[in-house]
Amino acid sequence: FTPQTLAGKRVIVTAGGTRERLDPVRFLTNDSSGKMGYAVATAAKQAGADVTLITASTKLTAPAGVTVVPIQSTTDLSEAVLAAFPQADALVMAAAVADFQPDVTADQKIKKTADNDELILKLKKTPDILKQVAAIKQPGQVTVGFAAETQNLLANGQKKLVSKSLDLLAANDVSRADIGFNGDDNQVTFIAPNGVTDQTPKTSKTMIARALVDRVAQLLAEK
Numbered sequence: 001f002t003p004q005t006l007a008g009k010r011v012i013v014t015a016g017g018t019r020e021r022l023d024p025v026r027f028l029t030n031d032s033s034g035k036m037g038y039a040v041a042t043a044a045k046q047a048g049a050d051v052t053l054i055t056a057s058t059k060l061t062a063p064a065g066v067t068v069v070p071i072q073s074t075t076d077l078s079e080a081v082l083a084a085f086p087q088a089d090a091l092v093m094a095a096a097v098a099d100f101q102p103d104v105t106a107d108q109k110i111k112k113t114a115d116n117d118e119l120i121l122k123l124k125k126t127p128d129i130l131k132q133v134a135a136i137k138q139p140g141q142v143t144v145g146f147a148a149e150t151q152n153l154l155a156n157g158q159k160k161l162v163s164k165s166l167d168l169l170a171a172n173d174v175s176r177a178d179i180g181f182n183g184d185d186n187q188v189t190f191i192a193p194n195g196v197t198d199q200t201p202k203t204s205k206t207m208i209a210r211a212l213v214d215r216v217a218q219l220l221a222e223k
């Protein structure tokens, strides 16, 4: 990890799990703690970047000197990313984004009634933020995604890299309890557009984030 490799660069990092509201007191979400994204924001800041951290609700304290944009839903996240991206040099999407959201959000708390033994929820697809970004991406900009997989890590990661027009993808196995969601450690396979893959050892999210930031700096230098 080399300090100052991102000096003068503007980097957006997303973190945490989005919340899709069913009603004023309930939401659908996932297991993301935000640790991976916060580690990337910290490493990018240490590398000298001007960092914007767009974060779904987490219990974490943001690193000092970083601009924090709090969001809740995938729709909020999409709006915040699309507003910031035109001014950015790089975007790292570590947030765990819902693929589906409730078709309608009830204005009032959904009540159980005596004649209602089941409740059927209708969900609709969320916007794919990285695909939206791909449509406005300029040649000098770098985009990095994560892939949270429970099977076929490499094949699914490669598909996401291509479909989202990414410069780099970090695939992690979220079926394992010791890496991925929540814990302090992770292990990722970096996948490049030329098909080259590189698996990190299992190590702290801090070290994974530093390796990722080094790669972002390298990619920006090559653009």
Ligand code: PMT
Binding pocket: 016, 031, 032, 033, 034, 035, 036, 037, 074, 093, 094, 095, 096, 097, 098, 099, 126, 127, 128, 129, 130, 131, 144, 145, 146, 147, 148, 149, 160, 172, 174, 180, 181, 182, 183
């Ligand atoms: O937060 P932690 O507890 O530390 O856990 C870290 C992590 C497991 C959440 C993180 O390492 C991770 O894998 N983040 C990506 C989670 C995810 O949404 O993966 P995905 O395979 O569903 O999506 C692929 C990529 O597309 C991701 O970069 C995601 O941010 C992005 N995406 C997904 C859906 C959507 N509608 N729009 C998107 O842009």
